[in-house]
Structures are given as structure tokens and as C-alpha cells.
Amino acid sequence: MDVLQISVVLVLLLLLVKPLGTYIYHVFSGQPNASDKLFQPFENIIFKISGLKERPNMSAKKYTLSLILTNIIFVAVGYTILRLQKYLPFNPNGIDNIEPTLSFNTIISFMTNTNLQHYSGETGLSYFSQMAVITMMMFTSAVTGIVVAIAFIRGITSKGNTLGNFFEDFVKGHTRLLIPMAIIVTLALVGLKVPQTLDPSIELTTLSGDKQEIAVGPVASLVSIKHLGTNGGGFFGVNSSHPFENPSPLTNVLEMLSMWCIPAALTYTYGRFAKNQKQGWVIFSSMALIFLAFLSLIYFSESQGNPALVNMGLDGSQGSMEGKEMRFGIAQSALFSTVTTAATTGTVNNMHDTLTPLGSITPLALMMLNSIFGGDGVGLVNMLMYAIITVFICGLMVGRTPEFLGRKIEPKEMKLIAIALLAHPLIILGPTAIAFLTDLGKEAISNPGFHGISQVLYEYTSSAANNGSGFEGLGDATPFWNISTGLVMLLGRYLSIVALLAVAGSLSQKQPIPETIGTFKTDQPLFSGLLIGTVLIVGALTFLPVLALGPIAEYLTIR
Template sequence: MGTEIWGAILQIVIMISLAYPLGKYIARVYKGEKTYLDFLKPVERLIYKVGGINPDKEMNWKTFLRAMLTINLFWFVWALILLVVQGYLPLNPDGNGGQTIHQAFNTAISFLVNCNLQHYSGESGLTYFTQLAVVMLFQFVTAATGMACMAGIMKALAAKTTNTIGNFWNFLVKSVTRILLPLSLIIGFILILQGVPMTFDGKMEVNTLEGKVQNVSQGPTAAIVAIKQVGTNGGGFFGANSAHPLENPTYLTNTVECIAIMLIPMAMVFAFGFYVKKRKLGFSIFGVMLFAYLVGVFINVHQEMQGNPRLTSMGISQHTGAMEGKEVRFGSVATALWSVSTTTTSNGSVNGMHDSMMPLSGMVEMLNMQINSWFGGVGVGWMNYFTFIIIAVFISGLMVGRTPEFLCKKVEAREMKIASLMALLHPFLILAGTGLAAWLAVKAPEFVSREGGWISNHGYHGLSEMLYEFTSSSANNGSGFEGLKDNTWFWNIICGLVMILGRYIPIIGQVAIAGLLAKKKHIPESAGTLRTDTLTFGIMTFVIIFIIAALAFFPAHALSTIAEYLSI
């Protein structure tokens, strides 16, 4: 156990050590300053030329959002068509058929919004063609979409007074060519060297130790796994995700993949500080997020190391921790660390089954997604925190009798209303969806049965499974309590709708706030300015986030994860 804990500590140290220089580099990329990858400019110019794009043309926040939404609509139609007809397309050596229309609807939206919720089993639900032309493509461009939106917000906040926030297409392309692609190539090569498949051959026939013959799926796994981790996507090539021995074969690949989850989300916080030339503010935000992350790691590692008290009371030794649903190659600590990393961000990949973890571990995983502001997805995690900064600035200003300001711009009623709506939307989607599903499970069991009997666990854990599914969908995470049978009309459609609303409405609101602030008169800092780069303000923001989450989600957890914990 001591070795496992030191392994987890080492991973966290490496994450932080790499995130700082990467954040500095990201800020330089978005500012258009000189970097080591400037040799890619000809490739970028070719993309702009083919797309008819002028990367130097500035956009106001409305034009910026219009460009983002238009290309996302095109990608949705693209994915929907390919998923339905994939059985007739090339690169299908295993003969997998097309998805049903409701499953394709869910899958297309899921990868479009960077959620990667999978209501199918990876190796049998998609072909190599759709794994590349839908999944891997979207894992690049949708991660870049979130990063581009954050870049626009940073540009807006860094300017004294402006009507523009940059060029969406320029930020989108550079996010792929300068950040996501280089990191994915490095990680992909490491995975290949460790034995992760990278082939277009069909299933391979192997002889097992029992003398049986088994057909094992393979494919272009390494390329997809690399970007699934770097871009906080999380959609696995295999149904078991990174618990599959071909997707995550060694402790080194497990370490690299776990670090990759956190790398860009951490770096984007530092990038903000460098971009707006407020490094102390960046450090303050990073400190709050890191504190919340480490608290979650401590709770989950402790819970999973202790094991299930019911097994202990029966005299069953659990010296390696609660190992149900975990890979013996990695142990309970590595899975506990991964579970917090993947839910603190909007990654959603797993190296063990969250459904099998201890109740309080499940509560931490859900709270990470329900708060949705501790690092979060690439770009959008910081943007969600930005929403709470606006609320904290407004409340703090009223408390101390100072004009609410953020980065020398007045925060007024209009921005506060948008921020409040964004903060309330997330709990509404989760709790309303869970309430509907629970009502159907109790009041309309014939509907649930007709839909395939989606509840395999009743009682507290059954409610946790439904709460987790809506939490994951709204937070664009994609992980799940896999005891829930989710490939039905009901779950595919309702989760698809929640994913759309949970992705685009917050982005629209956050970019709008930045655009409105950018146009305001720059007010130089004075003795009366409310400082937002202090420990006091960081604590204030943390408390506001915690109070909102507690008020919104404590009743639901009292009936699910907490009740289950008290019952064992």
C-alpha cells in the first residue's frame, strides 16, 4: 500500500510540474507570440485557405458564438449520418452494423459536446471508420472548441476596452495544431511502445491458457486513447475503457494516461494568469482548484483502501483494499486517484468500475461533476469557475461596500443575472432529470420494463445510478455507474438533450459575460478596488461554490450515496 500511495503522490507532482510550463506555452500560442512550433504555420495557412478563413479578422462575442454553433451543427449531422450507415462503410473488418437512430442521436451529441458518454460497447458498437471519422475527429475538434472559447474570454478580459474577442477559427485551429496534436503524438508513441495496438487488422485469434480459442478485438487504439485523455474526452476504444488490458496494459501507461487527464485543465488555469498578466490571480484560482482536487483524492483513496466493512465483519481479508471492479494490475489507490482525476475534469475515462466503488467515493465523483468547476474540461472548466468568480465578486462587493469589479471592469446586474442562470442550470438539469427517471421507475414500471428494465439495482444504489447518469451528462463527463442499462429510447434521448443544454448554454452565457465586460470602460485599480487575487477572495469563491452545491445536491445524496454508506 505504501508503494501505491507514493505512486499516486508522484503522479500529482508530475501533473503540477508539467502544467506550469505548458500553461505559459498555451498563453503564448493564443497571444500569437513566437513558439517552438511556428514551423506549423504553413499547415495552418493551408487550413485557413481551404476553409476560406481570414484568421486575422476580429469577431465580437456574438459573431464568435455564431461561428462556434454553426460548425458544431455541421459536425452533428456528419456524425449522425455516419453512425447510422457505418455498416456499409469501409474499414469494418469485424462486420459491425449501424447504430439505431436513437443510439446514433445520443452518440453523435455525446462526442459533439466533448462528453463521450457511451451507450454502446466500444469495439462492437463502432467500426474503425467511425472510430476515426467521428470519435477521434471529434475528440480533437470539440476539445479545441472549448479551448477556443476560453481563449476568446481571456482576450476579452485582457483588453482595456474592446468590442472584439478574437477569431474563433484561429483559436480552434491553433488549439489542435499547437497543443492537442503534439501532446497526443507524444503520448501515443509511449502507448505503442508499451503494447497498445495500432493496427487496422480485424480480430486476432489467440489460444488461452485453458486451451480455448478466443477472438480479441484490436484496432487503431493508441491514437484514440492518446487524444481521449489529452482532450478530456474519455471515450474508450474498448467497452471497458482504460480497464481493458489492451487500452491500458502496464502501470506506466496507467500513469501516463492519468497524468494526461489533468495536464491541459491544470495548464489552462496558469495560461489565464499569463495571458491577462495576473499570475497571482492564476495561482489563486489554481490553489482553490488543487485544494478541492486533493480533498477528493484523500477521501477516495482512504475509502478504497479500507474496503467494505461488511466483508471485514465476515472475516474476509481486504489487505489490498476494496478490489471489486478494479484491475489487480493497478490496485485500489491508482483507481481511486483516477476516479477523482476523471471526474474533477470532464474526462470520464475509467480504469475501474465506478459502480463498484464505496458509496462515499461515488459521492465524491458525483460532487466533482456537480460542482463542475475544479479544473473541468479543457477550457470550459475554467469558464465554469469564471461564472462563480462573477457571483463571488458581486456578493463580496456588496458585503464590504465596494463596487463589484473584476479585472478593472464593473460587474453589474446584467452580468450577475447571466452568471446566476448559468449556476442554476446545471443543478436543474441533473435534479429534474433524476426526478423524472425515479418517478417513471416507481410510477410507471411497465414503461421501464418495456424499455429493457434499466434498473439492475433498487434502493439507494439504484437512485445513485440514475443521479450519476444525469450528473455525467450535464457535466459533459461521460463516465457512468454501469449497473444502469442505458441503451434505451428514454436514456438515449433524454441524456442527449441534457448534454446539449449542459454544454452550449453555459458556453454562450460565459462568452456573453466576457463580451459585455470587454466593452466596458477600464477602471484603473485603486485603494477601493476589490482584490480578487488574494487568499481571502479565493476562500470566498470556494465557499460560494460549496454552498450552492450543498444546497442543490445534499438532499439527493442523502437519499442515495449517504444513505447507502450508512446502511453498510
């Protein structure tokens, strides 16, 4: 039965990849299509008000600068609202302003598509902040990632020193993709009993005569975009394990498909831009095989029960149900944990801090690799980065200048890729070490021993991968953790974006090289195997030692 539940979700995803990937291609291809009649009138109004009547193609430098400046404006507006929410409308519960370091962490978290929450949504934010800051940034940060992917794809598949126009892509990403999809998913969630209201909390009298407040609010609209935008976070502190956010196995499946569909479909979009659909399927199959391997690890680990409890003579036949909802069970909990960290969403329907030691390797490893589907857009870009690395290594082995999609890969591109590749482990391992060297960092650890190492490692891995989930036993709601994770989220988001858009800009200027008998084909199963090997070897060389100090050592001590 468990295998059937998992298989149904996998099949449903496969059915979505082609139609959604084709639609995304039509949104951003610049070619006339049926959606123009519906969306162009609204877009033209936006462009007219914004003074963007003419939207010329941009170089990589201008595209990147436009992206960063736009994000800075959103950060400034959002931070101001969080600091003044007490005085703003739609605050029926009288929630106070957020203190400065937590406001900094929160606004950086949501602008970088991380949605790490050092606060509890129902008690820390007003309805206005939930809508005007959190929900708004769930759209803008997701679209930012999507347009980065589209710009990168254009750079490596088309001729000319241009990646498109950022503002046109940014508007279309909202009007034609995320907003329509979010409306559909919101209506579906409301139909499945997820609340959507502006009424204040409901006050009830319990059987014992005590008063209890039940938090409600505009939940469905936030839940829809938090998954579609691979944002994570949650209206409620316990996220998608809360019965108002995720009341049934059916909503659980809908939320998994929502956070997975765009990252998966973008591989098909890539194939359409490359005019070779095999290119897209090679990337998709490589991601899918690694995904299935880690899904198997967490499912079988959780199915065997907690080894510490089994060793005490307790029955482990139902698996390790600590921290999991009975309405989901092992299968849907394990699949959800794998999807949310593969797609770097960060929403959770079970507490990752209670995963078995080997089971916790799956979310950690997927965030460390940061390329197995990944967040909207950035996961595909990271996997294409690994594809270029694979081509480069194979070219060195045969003494031939490496080529990717008909363009030579030269030192300039490899230096930029090296920056993106090395920055990710550096901003995870460096802050993790610093946290253990300072009293402010060590005081947050609630579990001594190897599990404490995993708690700190998970927090910075989640921040760097712009995921946002956490080992919730960590006491992270302090200025030290607010500032340190905020900086890690910034670096994790923008260093790779700047470096890889520069790679795309460089490749877009090169004249395509005709394919010859010596060209290494990147649309064959052989390349998929080499790509998988490159991702896993680089990941193991970088992160296996620290995993050995955390979850692996914990498993060896209790097995």
C-alpha cells in the same frame, strides 16, 4: 507506498503547469513566437482552402454563432457515418449500422465532449467510425472547449468588443496544441505496448479447443486524444481498465497526466493573459485544495474496505478491491477516479458502480461542482464564473459595486451567470426525478434501494457535466436513456457556453477601472479561501439533499 504513488503524479503535474501554460498562451496570444515558422505554412493552406484569408476579430455574438454552426456541421456528418458504417470502408469485422436513437446519443455525446457510451466500442463501431467520427470529434470537441476558455479570458482581460476570431483559434488549437501532443502521447503508448493496427480481430484457439476473438485496432491514437481532450469514452467497452488500453501502472500515470495537464495549465495561461501570474495561481490553488479533499475521501473510503463485507466478518485489510484491477491497486484507482471526474474526462480504470458508498461521493460531487480543473477549457471558465460570484457577494457585503480584473460587475452579467449556474443542477435533478416517475426509467435500475438512486443520479450528473463515466449497473442502452441523456448533454454543454461568452462580451466592452484602496484584490490567499467557500456552499445547497438520498443513505444503512 500509496501516498508516494499519488505524490509523484501530483509533482509531475506541477512541473507541467508552467511550461504547458506558457506554450498555450503563445499559441493564442496573437504575438509572434517560435512556433510560427513550423505551423504557419500548414495553417495558411487550411485558411486558403477554407476561404479564411482574412480573419477579423469577432464580437461575442458572432464568435458564439460560429462555434455553434461549426459544431452542427460536425454532428450532421458524424451521424451520417454512424448510420451508414456497414457500407463504408475499414470495417473488416462486418459491424452493422447503429440504430437511430443510439446514433443520436453517440454523436451528441462526442460532440459535447461527454463521450458517454451506451455501446461497446469493439463490437459497435467499425474502424472507420472509430477514426472518422469518434477520434475526429475527440479533437474538435476538445478544441471547442479550449477556444471558449481563451475567448472568455480575452473578454475579461482585454479592451474592445472582441473575443478573437473563432476559426483562427479553432485551427490553431488543432495544429499547434492537440495534434502535436496526441502524436507524442500515441508514440509513447505504442512503446508501452498499446495496440495500433488496422488488422481485423485476432482469432485464437483456447486450451479447451474453443475459438476466441481478441479485438484490436487503432487503439493508441484514440486513447491518447481521449485523455488529452478530456473526452473519455474508450476503444473497448471496459475503457481504461482493459489491458490493451491501459496495460501497466506506467501507462496509468501517463493517461492521468494527459487528461489533467491542459485543464491545470490553462490556469497559468489565464495568469499570463491577465498580466498577473498570481491570478492564475489563486485559481489553481483553489481547484487543487478542493481536489485533494475529495481525493482523500475516496482513498480512505476505498482503503477501509467495503463496509458491507467487513460487517460479514471478511478481511478488509487490502481495501475494497471489487471492480478494480490488481495492477493498479487502491491508490492508482482512487487517484484515477478523482482525476477523471475532476477533469470531466470520463475514462475509468475501475468500475465506479463498485465504489464504496462514501467513495462514490467523490466522483459525483466533482461532476456536480464541474469546476475543479474541469474539461479542457470549460472547467476554468466555470471556476472564473464562481470567482465573479465571489466578488459580487463580497461587494454586496461592503456596499460597493463589485469589480473583477478592473471591470464592474453589473446586473446584466449576474443574470447571465445565474442562468449558467442554475441550469446545471436543473438538468441533473429534473431528469433524475422524471426517470423515477416513469417505468422506462425505473426498468434500467439493476440495484434496488439507495444504490439505485445513485445509479440514476450518476448517469444524469455525468451527462450534464459532459463527463461520460457511469455506474455501469444501469441498463441505459434503451431509447429512453439514449434520448434523455442526449438532451441533457446538449443543454449541459451549450447553455453555459452561450451564457458565459455573453458575459465575456459584455465585460470586454467596459473601460477598465483604476485600482483604489477599496478594490477587493483577487490575487491573494484570502480570495482563494472565499472562492473555495463559495464553490462548496453553492454545491452543498444545491446537491447535498440528493446525495443524502443516495450514497450517504446507503452508507448509513450498511455501516
